[in-house]
Amino acid sequence: MADHPDSPAPAASPAGAQASASLGAHSVIYLLGTALQGLGVLLVLPFATRLLGEVEYGKVATALVVVQMIGTVAAAGLPQVILREYHRGDDGPTAGRALAGTMVGLAVALGVLGVVLGVVLSAAGRVDLGQWCLVVAASAALTTVVAGQSLSRARLRPLHFLLLAIASTVVAHLSGLLAAQGDRSSRTYLTAYATALVVAAVLAVVVGRPLPPTAARDRVRAGVLLAAPLLPQAVAMLGLLMGDVLLANRLLGNGAAGNYQVALQLGNIPFVLAVALFNGWSPLVLSHPPERRWEWTRRTGTALLAVVVVGAGLVGATGIWLAHVVAGAEFDVGGIGATVAVLSLVAVLYMLYQGSALAVLDSEHTARLALAALTGLAVMVVVAVALPSDSGIVGIAVAKVAGYVVLAAITIVASWRTFHWPVEAWLAVGVALVATFFSTFGGVFFGTGVAVMLLIGGAIIAPRVLHTLRR
Helix, strand or coil, X not given: CCXXXXXXXXXXXXXXXXXXXXXXXXXXHHHHHHHHHHHHHHHHXXXXXXXXXXXXXXXXXXXXXXXXXXXXHHHCCHHHHHHHHHCCCCCHHHHHHHHHHHHHHHHHHHHHHHHHHHHXXXXXXXXXXXXXXXXXXXXXXXXXXXXXXXXXXXXXXXXHHHHHHHHHCHHHHHHHHHHCCCCCCHHHHHHHHHHHHHHHHHHHHHHHCCCCHHXXXXXXXXXXXXXXXXXXXXXXXXXXXHHHHHHHHHHXXXXXXXXXXXXXXXXXXXXXXXXXXXXXXXHHHHCCCCCCHHHHHHHHHHHHHHHHHHHHHHHHHCHHHHHHHHCCCCCCHHHHHHHHHHHHHHHHHHHHHHHHHHHHHHCCCHHHHHHHHHHHHHHHHHHHHHCCHHHHHHHHHHHHHHHHHHHHHHHHHHCCCCCXXXXXXXXXXXXXXXXXXXHHHCHXXXXXXXXXXXXXXXXXXXXXXXXXXXX
């Protein structure tokens, strides 16, 4: 008999072997899917920067950050809880789908309230109603897409996740690019982008099939209470992820924000790798038998961290070359390349955070995650403001790294009793720090040397990493 589509994933009891095989297969799909998602945006990026120019693209970059932040507030920290609750008890799948339905309801409420507020502010002459409604519609649609993706991860269906990721990023940005061919303005780009996101949201509902909250009233209530501390945590995490663009805009102007957004897209390549690996890894961690869960997590997590270190080092070392490829002549290519080298370290810190956060979430100490994220965000803002303005966009990147250092450190301490990274993980982090230093300050020659050494080192450790993930 075929399994019911919402039946819980089998606990990996006869083994770790089954879970490790799933980890390998799912990580490859998530890696390809999330990398394709990032690659698709990068393929659009050189055309968007040249088509819109520094100032208009800076406006687009700033609007996209606002969309991401509002969408995260509407999600209210529920994606992590959906993943956790889906694998707890026989009614877990129903509870997960009902929590996803709660997210969709929040998205609809966001849209309605956002439009009403826009009408009021527009009447007072405070906002452009058309631009405001574009941001509101895109934010509500993005929240719905995230609900569908959360269910895809919980069901261990990475292909569904991939479909929604491509529709909400690659297709949406490509739509904006094509629309702006006739009218080279940020308004035209964002209109097409928001429209494509709405279509992706409809697809998310069809694929995810969320249920109304009343389908599992008690579990939804408990899930919302568990997610409550994750709301400020999610907002702070998105502030860490994309708030640096707003800081660049505020402290350095639209032109610098455009330059920084280009550097961020390139620096996010290893970050995309870390997120892709985590998307395949985290459901298997939480569905693994408790008695062997954290030993298995330490072993596989260290292997995945090593992969991220190599990827981050390669991107940082070749940042100047990547900047020449994607940025137009009016952009600060040298500054972008140096900024990419610094930002590449964020992926390594984020991988440390993710592994530790799983243990904190499993122990239901979600307030500690909120504390870590809010403190990290505060550090990023303080460092960015404190650095002299002549440090430029590289200074903003340094501030971002400082925020992620604090985020990772607090979370690692909070999870230490349950899960702690082994010595091999800290050796990998040391390699990442050295590679970042030489890639940032060593110039093109040293950067190329770092890239070659990382390629050789990656080839040497690859068989061991594969062996670790399979056994």
